Amino acid sequence: MGYELLVMKFGGTNMQDARAVRHSASLAGRSIQGGVKVVVVVSAMAGVTNSLLKLAGAAQAGDIASANDEIALLRTRHFAAAQELGAAPDSAVVRELREMHETLRQAVYGVYLLRELTPRSRDLIVAFGERLSAPLMSLALEQAGLRAHHLTGGEAGILTDTHFGNAKPLPGTYERVKDRLSGLLAAGVTPVVAGFMGETDKGAITTLGRGGTDFSATIVGKALGADEVWAWKDVDGVMSADPRVVKDARNIEVLSYGEVMELAYFGAKVLHPLAVTPLQESGIPLRVKSAADPDFPGTLVQAEARDEAGHPVKAVTAIRNVSIINVSGAGVLGIPEVIASVFDAIARENVTLLMVSQSSSMSNVSLAVQTADAERTLTALRAGVSLELQIEEQPGVAVLAIVGSGMRGQRGVSARMFTALADEDVNILMISQGSSELNVSVAVEGEHVETATRAVHRAFDLGQRALA
Ligand SMILES: Nc1ncnc2c1ncn2[C@@H]1O[C@H](COP(=O)(O)OP(=O)(O)O)[C@@H](O)[C@H]1O
Ligand SMILES: N[C@@H](CC(=O)OP(=O)(O)O)C(=O)O
Structure with missing residues (x-):
């Protein structure tokens, strides 16, 4: 449809195991092979963020055994996915995963020794979820014959304030992201950015609030002037209610930025409440799309609302x-x-x-x-x-x-x-x-x-x- 550049976000469910990662890579691959430049932004594998929070809490409480058990489970999960995606035991990806797990273990041990979990150390620990899933996506893209390069949020240029746990991008972010990613794109390489995380000007890792990978994707979208940002989900789009609660909830075709912000603020887990804010000025549309049904249009989020007579509530x-x-x-x-x-x-x-x-x-x-x-x-x-x-x-x-x-x-x-x-x-x-x-x-x-x-x-x- 004449796109030049898209940012695609894959959430936890779309990264939950090797099969899901491969499918997500194929969704990005469809566009890349059609000549579109794509930046991929990934979340942690489903459940990993919660496990990291839990194990950090256990270390703080002095229960290092439980924390280490949990780390071991995560390690097995990431290694199994890498192996299933075709990584050899001595490959660069496996070495990188091993090093990251070792750093995670050390950070958690520090929390245990101090019996102190500051918002700053919590962010360092919890961002490992996304840092560990990005190499898996790169691997899957490479296995599909594409060139890819993964980066942490900070490496991708996302610079934030020091509000650990709920950080906001600083104005300089947009220029930095453009600088860091444009070269890769020009060289025909697909950047894979670890979502949910940024970095302070001193290099400390921050997170953007739960569900923050949507926000990372729109920050990147604005920085690069993308045609659209696509958030791939396990639902058809933004629906009239949480489909887990209301069985006949239906997909909403068009929503305004303002409507989607209200929905997210009032609990619709489908998007981060601030996700659309970077898009508002430039009017870049956001599409929420179903990974299970990629040709379904999903929900288009744009500047203007579209109202249906007789249906004031969406x-x-x-x-x-x-x-x-x-x-x-x-x-x-x-x-x-x-x-x-x-x-x-x-x-x-x-x-x-x-x-x-x-x-x-x-x-x-x-x-x-x-x-x-x-x-x-x-x-x-x-x-x-x-x-x-x-x-x-x-x-x-x-x-x-x-x-x-x-x-x-x-x-x-x-x-x-x-x-x-x-x-x-x-x-x-x-x-x-x-x-x-x-x-x-x-x-x-x-x-x-x-x-x-x-x-x-x-x-x-x-x-x-x-x-x-
Ligand atoms: N109005 C809504 N429309 C769509 N999904 C909703 C809505 N309210 C709550 N949800 C829930 O949000 C989930 C999708 O959000 P989330 O799991 O954070 O996405 P992802 O991790 O794939 O980015 C769905 O599984 C659904 O149960
Ligand atoms: N992994 C983070 C960030 C995120 O956006 O996740 P997801 O896309 O799975 O909702 C969280 O759980 O909050």
């Missing part, structure tokens, strides 16, 4: 494991400084606020945060807010959101959502509407999240529509 998403934090007491009453200090405390701790609502009596402010962030939020609030206030956590909550640009200026959308929930006896704990009018979100009891998702999906007729 998708429903949910975030589980949420806590509501209630700040109440006479002290809240009409005092803007109290509200300001609540937000200050949250900002200092870098906590993501999922929802905020203030009661009309103004004596109560409720905040919804991930339960994993609740303890930090409570501590920050207690330290940062001076007046006599009651601060309480209600765990076990979920946030449900409907997203769609067709909701703008439309009356009755929220009412339809609330009625669907009421009909299923689902109690609404909090309500908020995004100022962009791209979403309405509600907090519900966690145990009702699946029933609520299905009810809202039905109420907006989001499922597979019968063919006319």
Whole structure:
């Protein structure tokens, strides 16, 4: 279709074993053989990031035996894949994997000795997932007769701030990526970039947040002015709901950058919440495509939304494991400084606020945060807010959101959502509407999240529509 340059991202499922890696390489190969230059960006093999986090935690807790057992399992998995992809035992790839595993083992041993796992050392350890999968992709491309060269995120030019665990690219990144990758592309070599990771200006390894390989791919896409970025997935595209929860969820053909960001922010695991941000300025489209059905168009994410009359909502998403934090007491009453200090405390701790609502009596402010962030939020609030206030956590909550640009200026959308929930006896704990009018979100009891998702999906007729 007249492409010159594409960036292709392969996620954990598409890298999970030798067979999946070979299939992913063949998807890139189809375009390369058709004369398109391709940059491949890869995630860790499925489950590896979680294993690395787990073994780092075990080392910190003093359980080096469990950590080493886990490293041994990872080692076997990577070696088996390399062997199955045709690497000889004394080949450069096998030597490289062995060296990386040795460095990983040493880093983990350091954590064990210190009994300390800093965000910086966690990033160093967790980025090995992607560093170990990149050589496997290079190998598979070479076995398919193509020339490939793998690089870490830092080697590819991704320069980030020092926000370990959630780093953001620095402006200089784009020039650097272009410098580092253009030569390879011009020489007919396919760069294979380890996703999810970058590097600070001092060379410390950072990660871009869970699911960050999507973000790496769009950073590279912007840097090179790619025609499109393709994120290959184990689903048809971005769907009207998580297909694991709603069986008749359907593929959405077109979404705007704004819609996809809202969807990702409110829990649709399919893309990293910041993934489209590098593309917005240049208007480069992102396509979410099915690795199992490569000719299916998937979802096109672009600047403009495409709305269908009578269908203001495009998708429903949910975030589980949420806590509501209630700040109440006479002290809240009409005092803007109290509200300001609540937000200050949250900002200092870098906590993501999922929802905020203030009661009309103004004596109560409720905040919804991930339960994993609740303890930090409570501590920050207690330290940062001076007046006599009651601060309480209600765990076990979920946030449900409907997203769609067709909701703008439309009356009755929220009412339809609330009625669907009421009909299923689902109690609404909090309500908020995004100022962009791209979403309405509600907090519900966690145990009702699946029933609520299905009810809202039905109420907006989001499922597979019968063919006319
Ligand atoms: N609205 C949605 N559309 C598509 N997939 C979704 C949605 N919400 C959640 N998901 C889940 O996201 C998963 C794909 O994301 P992920 O596993 O991170 O992709 P990958 O690792 O392949 O990049 C799917 O398996 C699906 O269950
Ligand atoms: N491996 C990282 C980064 C990533 O993007 O993975 P995936 O593409 O499999 O969601 C993670 O698990 O968070």
